[in-house]
Structure formats: C-alpha cells, structure tokens
Amino acid sequence: MRLNKLIKIQLAIFVVVAVVAAALMVFGYIKVPALLGFGQYTVTVQLPRAGGLYKNGNVTYRGTEVGRVAEVRLTDTGVDAILSLRSDIPIPSGLDAQVHSVSGAGEQYVALVPRSDNGRPRSTRPDAMRVTK
DSSP states (O other): OOOHHHHHHHHHHHHHHHHHHHHIIIIIIIIIHHHHTTEEEEEEESSSSTOOOOOOOOOEEEEEEEEEEEEEEOOSSEEEEEEEEETOOOOOOOOEEEEESSSTOOEEEEEEOOOOTTSOOSSOOOEEEEOOO
C-alpha cells in the first residue's frame, strides 16, 4: 500500500499537532517541572496545631495560590508544615501562617498573611504562627 503526497502531508500535520498538544498538556496542565521541584522552594512552618491540614493542601498569599503543603509532621511542640512555594511569586519573610477552612466541609489551607506595621499579627487566631525563610 502506497501513501500519496496528500496523505503524507496530513499525517505530518497530525503528528505536529499531537506533539504540540502533548507538550501543552505536560507543561501547562500537569505541570511536570513543578512536580520535579523546578521553580519551587520549601519553607517549614511551625504551628501549635494543624486543624485538619493535609498534604497537597493549598497555600495562599493575599488570596492568591502560591504553593502546596508538601508534608505535615507531628512534633513535640505542635506541627511542622512543609510548604512548597512557587519561586516566580515574591513572598516576603516575617508573615503569619494561618490554617483556614475553605468551606463548611472542612477542606483546610494555609494562608500567609502580612503583619501590620507595628509588628503584631493582624489576626489574633491562636493557630497563627510567624513564618521566616
């Protein structure tokens, strides 16, 4: 069976479109570089209690998602939450880390909240702790 020139061109176009679509899926949707640790850095947050925080929970800064909870470890004094943050978003040090609930169903996330000018936390929540890089 021989393929004529039109079929070969159509197959070549199909292959190019399929390769571009696969690359977009791998880098745009699945975010393989982030899974491999590229463009990420980790921060450890010490909390007195986790409040239902879990691995792969969201981390936000001023309402914008900036990372994920990589791991939650129990310690003698409370909980260490290891956060994997995106390096392309500038996040200052000296923040408050607060565990919040997304909805009544109880999905927890970490909110990084700026401190006020006088150095005191903006929130009086007992599960808020200071984060330093």
